[in-house]
Amino acid sequence: MSDTPVISVIIPAFNAAAYIAQCIENVKYQTYKDIEVLVIDDGSIDETVTIAKSFNVKVISQGNNGVSAARNTGLKNAVGQYIHFLDVDDLINHCFYEELLNSASTYNADVVCCNVYHEKSSSWSHEKTGIFVASNVEDKMMLAKVGEDGHCFKYLLKKQFLSDHAIYFDETLSISEDLVFSIQAVYSANRVVLQTRALYLYKHRANSTLAQFNRGKRADRSRELAPVREFKQFFKNKFEIYNLGEDHGIDTIYFILSIPFVRKRELKNGLVKWYFCGICVVRKKII
Template identity: 35%
Template structure:
């Protein structure tokens, strides 16, 4: 039987966590799914753990390391389901996630459903749930159907943007139009801003379905690198091009999105230039390229928000040091 939903799970050196991830998939109350678990050249026993699961719906693949973006794209190409859900290999899903999303997307003929979640961390064998964080949008967004552009506007101005791809249950035909950029860090950021305008409709469901594990060596917790700044250079370049091609009533939205991402560049720039052994000459060149691209109005805006971001995080460090 052809699966109705494809769950794409790239896996790299997660022998400690992949079993828990897959058990959360097997626990789903909706059964017509396939899980494409792609081992991306792991050097540990990740693949061996995956192969201990005998359910025919869990399909394992192995390849040389090509990175998260390319692996996700490969999963989309192989997916047989009408709908796709990305799942990171160290995270978990609530058992009713797929059933609820599938029911909504079929009932209202939607392009996508997005939901909430929470972070959790394990310390000394005890799990701590971090409630009310970044992935809880229930107090800022109304449960309803939006157009993709309307949803993007609402989440940006309500400061409730969740760019993480696993929080979106999406019609496969929409994903074929926009793939992840290979070799890009923070790939979900660019993917999000490319995907939203393509969606005719999206349902926001304020349910905490996604359980994201926090690990010390994850991308969001590692020291800012030159590659991080280079990645934002590509993201902001796309946003600028988008800015110049959208209708005049969308200009304000894209200026706001550029502001948000320049604040992030300010944060990364501050952390990078204060780190030891940083290639500061190359870092300044990349920042100069980011700041100097675009119209005078956009250039001025970027300088202001880069400085705001850098100053904010410098004082945040000073404040924490004083404490």
């Protein structure tokens, strides 16, 4: 690895002793080698830090502030030209960085994404043939499938681009923090490249280490509408609003460039549902 690595891999870790060694080795044995690894310890009380320090990686410890804060700490300390956020209990193909970096360089793209293989159900996985490049908003959003899959781990992102557009994770959000970040990145990118191979393996674990971040805060369901408010603020003046009066309640549909992206459904029983690209991501009972 050079003094100024090309890629910085940011790995948030909270009580991840069972996975951290495999995760670091997964990066170590990549076909592309000019990589720095930053393990952001978010207040672990197990052997996570000890195991991570046994490898030649940068370990930064902080209080238990949540996955968004951990990723932001990684962004502040990363020196690579490109950033990748890797979940500690997932896996990546051995040529993940080589293929995504080649696409980023070839097309001078701010954002490159790959398809994801979902371990729990192959029906959720997407894989096509070829490489797709998009530069207008509609195509970028649809190519990245950011509405239905807002996970940040499938992207390789230019660090300077993130800095220029002040794109970071909102630490006040307890859910959908990936979605808000990914939408801003995809929307703002000069172009998005889709590397169609499923190079990222999303593991489904009953006790996912990332699911443990701020678990107590997740109990505060009153904050579930926060990502929706952030989403609306980011696209301020970019939506047209059309209200439909229905027997069951009211639908409010938000459009971006004539594409229906967000729907708010208010039912007569007081239940409010928010949909991103047809997927219900937030539901809240109004008393």
